[in-house]
Amino acid sequence: MLHTFVALVEDKPGVLTRVASLFRRLNINIISLTVGHSERSDVSRMTIVAEAVPGSGHRIKASLFKLENVLDVDDVGQLSCVTRELALIKVAATPQTRVPIFQLAEIFRARIVDLAPESLMLEITGAASKIEGLIQVLNEGENQILEISRTGRMVMRRGQHTSRVLDAMRVASPEEEPVIPVTATSGDGSLEVFSGDPNHPL
Amino acid sequence: MTEKTAIPQASQPTRLTGAEIVWATLAGEGVRDVFGYPGGAILPIYDALRKYPIRHVLVRHEQGAAHMADGYARASGKVGVAIGTSGPGATNLVTGIATAMMDSVPLVCITGQISSKLLGTDAFQEVDITGITLPITKHNYVVTRAQDIAPVLREAFLIAHSGRPGPVLVDITKDAQQGLADFDFDAAAPLPHRPHPMLSAEHDAICEATELILEAKRPIILAGHGILDSGAMDQVRTLAERLHIPVASTLLGISAFPASHALSLGMMGMHGEAWVNQAIQQSDLLIACGMRFDDRVTGVLASYAPNAKKIHIEIDPSEVNKNVKVDVALIGDLREVLETILPQIAPRKDATWLRAVNALKGDAAVRDIKNLPDLGHLYAAHVIHDLWRATEGNAIVVTDVGQHQMWEAQYYKHDSPRTLITSGGLGTMGYALPAAIGAKIACPEKEVWVIAGDGGFQMTSAELSTVMQEHLNINIAVINNGFLGMVRQWQEFMYESNYACSPILSPDFVKLADAHGIAGATVRKRSEVLPAVEAARGSDKPFLINFMVEKEDAVYPMIAPGSALDEMIRRPSNGYNPLLETTEEP
Numbered sequence: 001m002l003h004t005f006v007a008l009v010e011d012k013p014g015v016l017t018r019v020a021s022l023f024r025r026l027n028i029n030i031i032s033l034t035v036g037h038s039e040r041s042d043v044s045r046m047t048i049v050a051e052a053v054p055g056s057g058h059r060i061k062a063s064l065f066k067l068e069n070v071l072d073v074d075d076v077g078q079l080s081c082v083t084r085e086l087a088l089i090k091v092a093a094t095p096q097t098r099v100p101i102f103q104l105a106e107i108f109r110a111r112i113v114d115l116a117p118e119s120l121m122l123e124i125t126g127a128a129s130k131i132e133g134l135i136q137v138l139n140e141g142e143n144q145i146l147e148i149s150r151t152g153r154m155v156m157r158r159g160q161h162t163s164r165v166l167d168a169m170r171v172a173s174p175e176e177e178p179v180i181p182v183t184a185t186s187g188d189g190s191l192e193v194f195s196g197d198p199n200h201p202l
Numbered sequence: 203m204t205e206k207t208a209i210p211q212a213s214q215p216t217r218l219t220g221a222e223i224v225w226a227t228l229a230g231e232g233v234r235d236v237f238g239y240p241g242g243a244i245l246p247i248y249d250a251l252r253k254y255p256i257r258h259v260l261v262r263h264e265q266g267a268a269h270m271a272d273g274y275a276r277a278s279g280k281v282g283v284a285i286g287t288s289g290p291g292a293t294n295l296v297t298g299i300a301t302a303m304m305d306s307v308p309l310v311c312i313t314g315q316i317s318s319k320l321l322g323t324d325a326f327q328e329v330d331i332t333g334i335t336l337p338i339t340k341h342n343y344v345v346t347r348a349q350d351i352a353p354v355l356r357e358a359f360l361i362a363h364s365g366r367p368g369p370v371l372v373d374i375t376k377d378a379q380q381g382l383a384d385f386d387f388d389a390a391a392p393l394p395h396r397p398h399p400m401l402s403a404e405h406d407a408i409c410e411a412t413e414l415i416l417e418a419k420r421p422i423i424l425a426g427h428g429i430l431d432s433g434a435m436d437q438v439r440t441l442a443e444r445l446h447i448p449v450a451s452t453l454l455g456i457s458a459f460p461a462s463h464a465l466s467l468g469m470m471g472m473h474g475e476a477w478v479n480q481a482i483q484q485s486d487l488l489i490a491c492g493m494r495f496d497d498r499v500t501g502v503l504a505s506y507a508p509n510a511k512k513i514h515i516e517i518d519p520s521e522v523n524k525n526v527k528v529d530v531a532l533i534g535d536l537r538e539v540l541e542t543i544l545p546q547i548a549p550r551k552d553a554t555w556l557r558a559v560n561a562l563k564g565d566a567a568v569r570d571i572k573n574l575p576d577l578g579h580l581y582a583a584h585v586i587h588d589l590w591r592a593t594e595g596n597a598i599v600v601t602d603v604g605q606h607q608m609w610e611a612q613y614y615k616h617d618s619p620r621t622l623i624t625s626g627g628l629g630t631m632g633y634a635l636p637a638a639i640g641a642k643i644a645c646p647e648k649e650v651w652v653i654a655g656d657g658g659f660q661m662t663s664a665e666l667s668t669v670m671q672e673h674l675n676i677n678i679a680v681i682n683n684g685f686l687g688m689v690r691q692w693q694e695f696m697y698e699s700n701y702a703c704s705p706i707l708s709p710d711f712v713k714l715a716d717a718h719g720i721a722g723a724t725v726r727k728r729s730e731v732l733p734a735v736e737a738a739r740g741s742d743k744p745f746l747i748n749f750m751v752e753k754e755d756a757v758y759p760m761i762a763p764g765s766a767l768d769e770m771i772r773r774p775s776n777g778y779n780p781l782l783e784t785t786e787e788p
Contacts, residue, residue, distance in 0.1 A: 068361060
């Protein structure tokens, strides 16, 4: 099961190593880790997606707090948060083959950020399932993907909404998805499109 | 040692070198004794030592320094300090630091480091000790400027003894040691320790726990090391006495509850006596005080205490529900939590459960101890039992690791806190002699005994020179069976007695001791045990006794890995009990 932790840590050398080392010695696989400045000076914000048995969130959180440089830890659930990641995808494309890719980009609301005689580069932001969807469709269309670079998941809790808004969020999809059906190939369970169930384990 | 400088007063910041600041800070933190070994990268610090009123014990291997600081900390309750140079000096500390981490012992280890300008260049004796010790320290630091030394050291001490204690390493580069900075001890004070945010002993949980305790028909208190760290001995005793709750102990919890007390069951777990483990399996409530349900204690988890509800009083939230799912978790300081609960617990007269447990005790004690044939052989259990008698249970006993360690836990009854010093979590062979040195320096007026096997003793026997250089009166009992005993036992039980690499050749330990200037004697018969012990006790100099014990003896009972707590291997029945001296139970 995937757990997502948001940790606020002191912006000091070696903190990243300490956190990564902690996960390693707990024998927990880090799927993605992203870190950058937060709204507080001298404080960095880390978002860690880890594969661990259900119920181990408490122990991981408690262990993170034991690190001296960790100031705060949040074990975030899915539906109460906005989840995003960014990907740059370089695809082989000649002037003859690039137009279908333009159309895909429009459907997925990705941007073309580089255009060269033999390749083009797409920039896409969204939930992991959307990015996986674009990659899957590119592969199905026999386009040759030359490079993919992904940032890893970033998460932020939604503000305090009224109960009506929360109910509405649970019923509708949390974000607009492309028309082409997307199945969650990344295994991170971001099935927000198809599972409006707030009790979904992920 | 020449004339000493007074510790600079807070109101007058003084300009000192980094090396002097190290000692001044240590002195300000109340450190009186340190254990270490000099080297190139730490020479400036050693040069400054003469100006400060701190005793430095020169070891023979930095592992010894770390274990000495560890034994010092366990015996005194203070933070132990070990010092080593860069490179191999630092890496030699690693085993000792890991030992302290596993047993939650407060240590501050100071290592020299090459000049900060050379870091990362594979310079002479350079090693990334902070990287190496990341998983085995509570926290560690690299200090590259003299002005950072005092605040970092003060924070290190705070971290070492706060919450769940543990080791902290401070790596100080040579240029930091040589640089100049203003020293102001008070200004260098760290921010107050932030308690772990996930502590929770809320009113509801306290009420639920209290209710469970009052309703339980077959409760047991599981006494762990946390009782000693928290200083909760009186509170645990009060709780036990009010409701006649029997008390079982982890290895490190031994001495937290007096062994001679009527409610004391003794050690539980893999080598616990049969009645303790049986009582736990029959219990309906376990009150876990400062213990972590280690695998040595629980046996196979699926069948651990199947009928018991569990209350876990523990200061480290990451230990709660780690191995064993508990019903009520009170995450906080043990003494404070018990102080909140005790007013709700009124004394009771009903001792039915206690009588049932004692009945178990009688039967099991007979079966295990009485089945030890003598026939002229010397058994380690005899040695330990006689030692216990001779010292009236009042010595500080420091054990190494192995069969003798388990026999000590079974046959030496500790009544006073902090009188058993042993490596539990990591099980580090070679721990005993240096840890005993640390303990003796912490408690010079106490009688200190090392109990070590022939294997473990050889690992750090060089520290016998430290004993002599420091003029320490320590008594050493080597339980010598010519084997790595515990390894041999496992090979006997589980590997069809294929004694691969477990027979071990040792020097004549008495001659070895003599080479160090230490008196000694060899004992081969039961009748020789007491006279040798008394000779050791009567001398005000160190004494080593080489006990040639039965070669292929096993620690019973034993719970094999994968077995439940009450599926223990018992000593084969044989009829004769050489340990039964009088009508009273040993």
